[in-house]
Structures are given as structure tokens and as C-alpha cells.
Amino acid sequence: xxxxxxxxxxxxxxxxxxxxxxxxxxxxxxxxxxxxxxxxxxxxxxxxxxxxxxxxxxxxxxxxxxxxxxxxxxxxxxxxxxxxxxxxxxxxxxxxxxxxxxxxxxxxxxxxxxxxxxxxxxxxxxxxxxxxxxxxxxxxxxxxxxxxxxxxxxxxxxxxxxxxxxxxxxxxxxxxxxxxxxxxxxxxxxxxxxxxxxxxxxxxxxxxxxxxxxxxxxxxxxxxxx
Numbered sequence: 619x620x621x622x623x624x625x626x627x628x629x630x631x632x633x634x635x636x637x638x639x640x641x642x643x644x645x646x647x648x649x650x651x652x653x654x655x656x657x658x659x660x661x662x663x664x665x666x667x668x669x670x671x672x673x674x675x676x677x678x679x680x681x682x683x684x685x686x687x688x689x690x691x692x693x694x695x696x697x698x699x700x701x702x703x704x705x706x707x708x709x710x711x712x713x714x715x716x717x718x719x720x721x722x723x724x725x726x727x728x729x730x731x732x733x734x735x736x737x738x739x740x741x742x743x744x745x746x747x748x749x750x751x752x753x754x755x756x757x758x759x760x761x762x763x764x765x766x767x768x769x770x771x772x773x774x775x776x777x778x779x780x781x782x783x784x785x786x787x788x789x790x791x792x793x794x795x796x797x798x799x800x801x802x803x804x805x806x807x808x809x810x811x812x813x814x815x816x817x818x819x820x821x822x823x824x825x826x827x828x829x830x831x832x833x834x835x836x837x838x839x840x841x842x843x844x
Contacts, residue, residue, distance in 0.1 A: 647809075663790060
């Protein structure tokens with residue numbers, strides 16, 4: 619291997635390491651966002667569009683409870699009593715968000731072992747890259763689960779808002795938790811993609827190991843011949 623090739627290889631490794639750290643950081647913050655979105659009760663908030671101009675109280679609902687905020691600042695929340703009585707949309711959204719959190723937790727543990735800045739699998743760079751890729755794929759699946767859950771819930775809000783059968787005082791709009799969920803899903807998808815891309819060229823270490831013994835093999839053969 620020539621000097622220029624070695625310099626290119628070192629620069630490639632540094633770029634891949636930076637991309638890997640960036641991907642892990644984005645996915646980690648996305649995982650935090652998924653947990654935050656799941657816990658917040660503001661998945662949908664009461665709408666004041668049209669003739670609904672009553673501002674004495676605001677109603678917002680989440681996956682686990684519904685709350686009423688008075689104009690005086692007092693907030694009263696009530697946890698849903700029965701799981702089976704909930705709407706199927708809430709049940710499915712709960713399941714998908716929990717799956718996204720669990721997959722994100724496993725992805726953090728797996729991706730951390732495959733990071734180039736850790737000592738796990740340090741003797742086998744190819745396997746280390748494969749482990750990081752698996753973590754990136756799990757981050758992508760976690761982001762997709764969150765994206766499907768938030769998009770499904772948001773579509774249900776939109777459908778009920780424009781339905782002529784929905785009373786004006788019972789219409790809701792998108793809450794803060796939905797926007798946080800969409801942002802979190804985007805971060806997990808980007809972070810997982812960066813992790814996978816950074817490990818797609820992880821065979822550079824094996825190439826240099828193969829080239830180095832070949833370079834040392836020639837002098838030994840010459841000595842034996844003499």
C-alpha cells in the first residue's frame with residue numbers, strides 16, 4: 619500500500635467515525651423524543667375554529683389520560699379507567715410507541731458495542747461494523763413504528779375534525795406530542811441511516827491487514843533464495 623493510499627484510508631476511517639457518532643447522537647435524541655411524546659398528554663387539543671369560541675377551559679387528550687385546563691391555570695387529569703373501552707386507534711398507537719421505545723433501547727445497547735470508539739469486538743473490525751449496522755437497522759425500525767403511530771393518530775384527528783357528524787365543541791387539533799413524535803421519528807430514521815452508511819465500508823481494516831503481510835513476505839522469500 620502506498621503512502622497516498624494509506625492517507626486516503628485514514629481519512630475515510632475518520633469520516634466514517636464522525637458519521638457514526640453523528641448517527642448515534644441523532645438516534646439517541648430521537649429515542650428520548652419518542653419517550654417524551656409517549657408520556658405527554660397533549661396528543662390532541664380542543665379546537666377553537668368556527669363557532670367554538672369558548673376559551674374558559676382547554677381539553678387535551680393523550681395515550682394514557684385526558685386533562686382539562688381551566689383559565690385560572692388549574693389542570694385536572696384523569697387516567698383512562700379501562701384498556702378495553704379505549705378506541706382502537708389509541709390501543710394501536712400505544713402498542714407501536716412502546717415497540718418503538720423497546721427497539722430504541724435495544725438499538726442503543728447494540729449500536730454502542732459496534733461503535734468504533736468502544737472496545738467491544740476491537741479484534742474483529744468486520745464484526746464490529748456488522749453489530750453497528752444491526753443497531754442502525756433497529757433504530758430505523760423504531761423510527762418507522764413511531765412514524766406510523768403518530769401518522770395514524772394524526773389522520774384520525776383530521777378525519778374527525780372534518781366530519782360533519784362531529785359536533786363543533788368536540789373537535790380537536792394536533793397536539794404538541796404529535797409534533798415531538800414526528801421529529802423523534804425523523805431523528806431515529808436519519809441516525810439509523812447514518813449508522814448503516816458509516817459501516818458499509820468497514821472492510822478497510824481487513825484490507826490493510828491482508829496487504830501488510832504480503833509486503834513483508836517478499837524479503838523473507840528473497841533471503842531464503844539467497
